[in-house]
Amino acid sequence: MIKYTICFLKQQTRFLLLNRFHPPTMGLWNGVGGKLEPGEAPLASVLREVLEETGIHLASAEYKGIVSWDLEGESTGGMHAFIAEVPEDVTFATPILVDEGILAWKELDWLLHPDNAGVPENVPLFLPAMLSTTECYQYHFYYKNQRITSHEMTLLSEPITNR
Numbered sequence: 289m290i291k292y293t294i295c296f297l298k299q300q301t302r303f304l305l306l307n308r309f310h311p312p313t314m315g316l317w318n319g320v321g322g323k324l325e326p327g328e329a330p331l332a333s334v335l336r337e338v339l340e341e342t343g344i345h346l347a348s349a350e351y352k353g354i355v356s357w358d359l360e361g362e363s364t365g366g367m368h369a370f371i372a373e374v375p376e377d378v379t380f381a382t383p384i385l386v387d388e389g390i391l392a393w394k395e396l397d398w399l400l401h402p403d404n405a406g407v408p409e410n411v412p413l414f415l416p417a418m419l420s421t422t423e424c425y426q427y428h429f430y431y432k433n434q435r436i437t438s439h440e441m442t443l444l445s446e447p448i449t450n451r
């Protein structure tokens with residue numbers, strides 16, 4: 289069951305990330321998102337979460353598929369993932385403190401740097417693929433002792449953005 293959404297908001301090469309005050313991914317720089325409400329479509333959910341957490345009113349976001357995880361052999365959850373371009377004329381000054389954490393623009397190179405321990409371990413493994421394809425995949429991660437041991441990506445033949 290996919291319970292969450294996540295959106296990577298970008299403006300050219302930089303991304304608006306949230307350093308989260310609370311679990312999951314507490315203390316790490318992650319995309320913006322949250323839990324789907326009952327009956328809510330993934331796109332509506334992610335647009336709502338972006339508005340609530342950043343104040344940015346997006347007209348739309350591009351569906352990129354599902355990120356899911358398997359902890360110690362049990363499939364425990366996942367999130368519908370989106371990428372959205374913030375128009376150039378939208379000025380969003382950071383860092384800024386919000387209820388959920390600290391928002392700041394971070395360069396893609398910083399986000400993907402192999403020495404960067406400040407982003408969720410799975411982000412550098414799925415985000416480059418999402419940025420380089422228009423196809424939607426399920427990115428599935430296997431964890432043991434809270435570390436990724438392997439991952440796989442499978443093409444989604446019927447993306448489910450509006451269900």
Ligand SMILES: Nc1nc2c([nH]c(=O)n2[C@H]2C[C@H](O)[C@@H](COP(=O)(O)OP(=O)(O)OP(=O)(O)O)O2)c(=O)[nH]1
Pocket residue numbers: 292293294295311312313318319320321322323324357367408410411
């Ligand atoms: N990169 C990454 N993000 C994750 C993982 N697990 C996980 O839940 N997330 C994301 C999905 C959501 O965007 C976010 C968790 O949402 P949340 O619990 O804060 O949801 P919410 O704002 O609706 O929560 P609440 O305050 O109402 O309880 O973290 C993960 O393993 N990697």
